[in-house]
Amino acid sequence: xxxxIPVVELSSRDLKRNARQALGDSQLRGNMRSAMDSxxxxxxxxxxxxxxxxxxxxxxxxxxxxxxxxLPELLERLEANLTRNGVKVHWAETVDEAxxxxxAIAQAHxxxxxxxxxSMVSEEMEMNHFLxxxxxxxxxxxxxxxxxxxxxxxxxxxxxxxxxxxARQVGSLFRDTLGIDYTEDxxxxxxxxxxxxxxxxxxxxxxxxxxxFAVAETGTLLLVENEGNGRMSTGVPPVHxxxxxxxxxxxxxxxxxxxxxxLTRSALGQGITTYVNMxxxxxxxxxxxxxxxxxxxxxxxxxxxxxxxxxxRQTLNCIRCGACMNHCPVYTxxxxxxxxxxxxxxxxxxxxxHLMGLENTPDHPSASSLCGAxxxxxxxxxxxxxxLRRLREENIKKPDDPHRVMRxxxxxxxxxxxxxxxxxxxxxxxxxxxxxxxxxxxxxxxxTPNIGPWAQNHAAPxxxxxxxxxxxxxxxEGK
Amino acid sequence: MSDxxxxxxxxxxxxxxxxxxxxQYPAKPQQVYLFGTCVVxxxxxxxxxxxxxxxxxxxxxxxxxxxxxxxxxxxxxSGYTEEARxxxxxxxxxxxxxxxxxxxSGSCAGMLRHHYPELFKDEPETLAxxxxxxxxxxxxxxxxxxxxxxxxQDQGEPVQVALHTSCSARREMNTHLHGRALLxxxxxxxxxxHDHESECCGFGGTFSVRMPDISGAMVRDKTxxxxxxxxxxxxxxxxxxxxxxxxxxxxxxSPLRGQHLASFLWQRTGGRP
Numbered sequence: 228x229x230x231x232i233p234v235v236e237l238s239s240r241d242l243k244r245n246a247r248q249a250l251g252d253s254q255l256r257g258n259m260r261s262a263m264d265s266x267x268x269x270x271x272x273x274x275x276x277x278x279x280x281x282x283x284x285x286x287x288x289x290x291x292x293x294x295x296x297x298l299p300e301l302l303e304r305l306e307a308n309l310t311r312n313g314v315k316v317h318w319a320e321t322v323d324e325a326x327x328x329x330x331a332i333a334q335a336h337x338x339x340x341x342x343x344x345x346s347m348v349s350e351e352m353e354m355n356h357f358l359x360x361x362x363x364x365x366x367x368x369x370x371x372x373x374x375x376x377x378x379x380x381x382x383x384x385x386x387x388x389x390x391x392x393x394a395r396q397v398g399s400l401f402r403d404t405l406g407i408d409y410t411e412d413x414x415x416x417x418x419x420x421x422x423x424x425x426x427x428x429x430x431x432x433x434x435x436x437x438x439x440f441a442v443a444e445t446g447t448l449l450l451v452e453n454e455g456n457g458r459m460s461t462g463v464p465p466v467h468x469x470x471x472x473x474x475x476x477x478x479x480x481x482x483x484x485x486x487x488x489x490l491t492r493s494a495l496g497q498g499i500t501t502y503v504n505m506x507x508x509x510x511x512x513x514x515x516x517x518x519x520x521x522x523x524x525x526x527x528x529x530x531x532x533x534x535x536x537x538x539x540r541q542t543l544n545c546i547r548c549g550a551c552m553n554h555c556p557v558y559t560x561x562x563x564x565x566x567x568x569x570x571x572x573x574x575x576x577x578x579x580x581h582l583m584g585l586e587n588t589p590d591h592p593s594a595s596s597l598c599g600a601x602x603x604x605x606x607x608x609x610x611x612x613x614x615l616r617r618l619r620e621e622n623i624k625k626p627d628d629p630h631r632v633m634r635x636x637x638x639x640x641x642x643x644x645x646x647x648x649x650x651x652x653x654x655x656x657x658x659x660x661x662x663x664x665x666x667x668x669x670x671x672x673x674x675t676p677n678i679g680p681w682a683q684n685h686a687a688p689x690x691x692x693x694x695x696x697x698x699x700x701x702x703x704e705g706k
Numbered sequence: 707m708s709d710x711x712x713x714x715x716x717x718x719x720x721x722x723x724x725x726x727x728x729x730q731y732p733a734k735p736q737q738v739y740l741f742g743t744c745v746v747x748x749x750x751x752x753x754x755x756x757x758x759x760x761x762x763x764x765x766x767x768x769x770x771x772x773x774x775x776x777x778x779x780x781x782x783x784s785g786y787t788e789e790a791r792x793x794x795x796x797x798x799x800x801x802x803x804x805x806x807x808x809x810x811s812g813s814c815a816g817m818l819r820h821h822y823p824e825l826f827k828d829e830p831e832t833l834a835x836x837x838x839x840x841x842x843x844x845x846x847x848x849x850x851x852x853x854x855x856x857x858x859q860d861q862g863e864p865v866q867v868a869l870h871t872s873c874s875a876r877r878e879m880n881t882h883l884h885g886r887a888l889l890x891x892x893x894x895x896x897x898x899x900h901d902h903e904s905e906c907c908g909f910g911g912t913f914s915v916r917m918p919d920i921s922g923a924m925v926r927d928k929t930x931x932x933x934x935x936x937x938x939x940x941x942x943x944x945x946x947x948x949x950x951x952x953x954x955x956x957x958x959x960s961p962l963r964g965q966h967l968a969s970f971l972w973q974r975t976g977g978r979p
Binding site for chain 2: 243246247250556557560561590592593594595596597598599600602603616617618619620621622623645648649651652654655656658661662665668669678680681683684685686688689690691693694695696697698699700702703
């Protein structure tokens with residue numbers, strides 16, 4: 228145990244520094260590259276027909292856009308139908324409110340132990356940490372989350388939290404924390420984890436889960452998973468608390484079908500997950516199992532800020548498949564922890580500024596070459612590069628700009644940089660000035676400076692001896 | 707229940723709207739504009755000149771408005787939308803005739819074709835002009851292939867080349883397909899694949915100077931893949947990528963270099979040795 232260096236929580240304000248560290252970690256680079264290559268191949272193999280795939284994405288986009296276009300109404304219907312089904316619905320504007328709600332439920336049942344299915348919203352809430360502060364143990368039951376929890380790390384991916392680790396690293400971790408003999412055999416490792424967790428399901432007072440889709444028309448909470456831990460977490464303990472973001476609502480079960488096809492294929496290249504749980508209320512009088520109480524906590528946490536802007540609203544289309552991460556050349560190189568946010572990768576760069584404010588994610592919109600790989604694979608067609616560009620625009624606004632769009636806007640405002648761009652604009656709107664610049668840049672080309680950040684990766688740039696303006700003029704007039 | 711799962715039927719896509727139709731190409735015109743782009747202008751002017759020569763060989767009269775500067779993309783992608791709009795506006799008036807505008811860069815062509823309409827969406831009068839411009843904007847490889855329908859006669863020695871396509875050129879203009887089709891016409895040119903060919907080279911305009919660590923890791927991976935491909939030469943239709951890739955190769959003292967597609971095509975087909 229003493230051999231392991233505890234991972235310090237990385238700050239979202241230090242993306243550049245975090246990235247530099249991650250880039251130097253060859254183990255991480257290798258693990259991430261091979262994992263992402265495999266995920267990209269699996270996705271494509273599960274959706275080989277471009278025509279079908281593009282139609283399905285188009286449909287996914289329509290379903291989500293329609294749901295968001297009537298979000299307030301759907302949320303009210305969801306609440307009414309869940310209530311009718313016997314589910315208690317709670318609303319939380321902030322993570323503090325959400326945690327307080329969960330704590331109150333736990334205390335009402337004198338709960339000591341909580342078992343958790345995978346939930347990114349609970350990560351947003353830092354629920355484990357919060358509950359531990361109140362003497363309640365919260366244990367992750369998703370194998371990846373369990374590994375991360377044992378290693379005191381943060382998830383590196385929203386679907387596969389421990390994807391940055393290989394079998395050797397997990398073998399050492401289990402040897403050190405669970406006291407088993409070292410092995411790299413994945414089956415043995417998984418079986419070991421499952422044995423430990425199995426006991427915990429029966430000892431837990433409360434099961435916590437996330438939600439993939441909350442269906443308004445029927446009051447159904449839909450949850451996909453591959454390990455059975457989701458069903459155990461939501462079915463075995465006497466109380467089930469589901470936590471989710473307000474954007475997860477869809478209109479009806481028909482809407483779920485294309486979204487489900489897209490979600491499992493985009494995430495893992497699976498036609499369907501091993502388990503698809505559809506939770507429609509607590510145990511009824513004639514039923515033998517299931518929880519006696521079911522709660523749903525609907526969390527806002529900045530989502531309504533994105534909702535308020537027609538363009539930024541598309542951020543909320545997300546169904547959390549992680550395909551944008553798997554295909555992102557930046558994410559593949561720096562891993563998920565470097566972002567310092569709950570949601571990493573391309574989707575993280577566009578959702579985190581709403582959850583945390585641009586002041587806490589100042590470099591996230593810029594940490595992209597806008598290559599567009601993310602937007603190309605997004606199952607619900609979120610124009611991620613366009614939204615990144617929009618966030619850059621918000622980020623460089625004057626801090627006192629009266630047009631308020633989001634928390635922390637203008638966090639990268641720089642009078643100097645603005646002046647540089649104004650100079651650039653002057654140069655490029657004045658043909659004479661531009662040609663003069665071209666004349667001198669080419670005549671004095673050996674004096675071209677190799678400026679700092681460019682020089683880090685490149686030899687000095689050298690303009691040509693004559694500009695195209697001159698060459699074209701000479702050539703065309705010579706005719 | 708069967709009705710409930712209607713959408714799950716194998717032909718579930720029947721309820722989805724049709725996909726956008728592929729671009730329709732006009733007949734070959736007599737005259738065209740060349741929008742040279744600022745990077746070509748200062749760093750790869752030969753590529754711009756070779757583009758003019760290739761177009762002239764197809765019997766077109768080429769116009770190069772001397773007032774042209776930059777498409778505005780660097781400011782646009784950096785979030786300086788107003789500065790980008792002013793620079794874009796300055797280009798609009800230069801292409802008054804309804805001749806096609808040919809651009810020897812996929813990302814700049816994509817800027818004119820896809821992002822100008824976004825930039826001027828709140829100005830109805832300008833928007834009509836911008837949309838008409840977008841409609842007649844073509845990336846060079848696309849124009850040679852689909853509008854001129856070139857038939858290239860390879861006159862060079864056998865050579866292996868790797869093709870790198872800029873991400874916006876690939877995703878906004880399909881330049882990777884057009885570039886491959888043109889290279890395939892050259893009988894003694896073998897195009898070799900390189901590892902993670904469709905991945906970004908790390909340029910991304912100002913990204914390369916804002917995030918030099920990440921960008922540097924990307925260009926090092928890209929140049930390694932290109933060197934490992936066995937290609938004697940790298941071909942690209944985007945000079946932003948070429949600046950990035952060549953600058954990195956030069957720093958690594960590698961003999962490998964990237965060349966613009968227009969120059970490569972012109973040289974291979976007898977333009978000059």
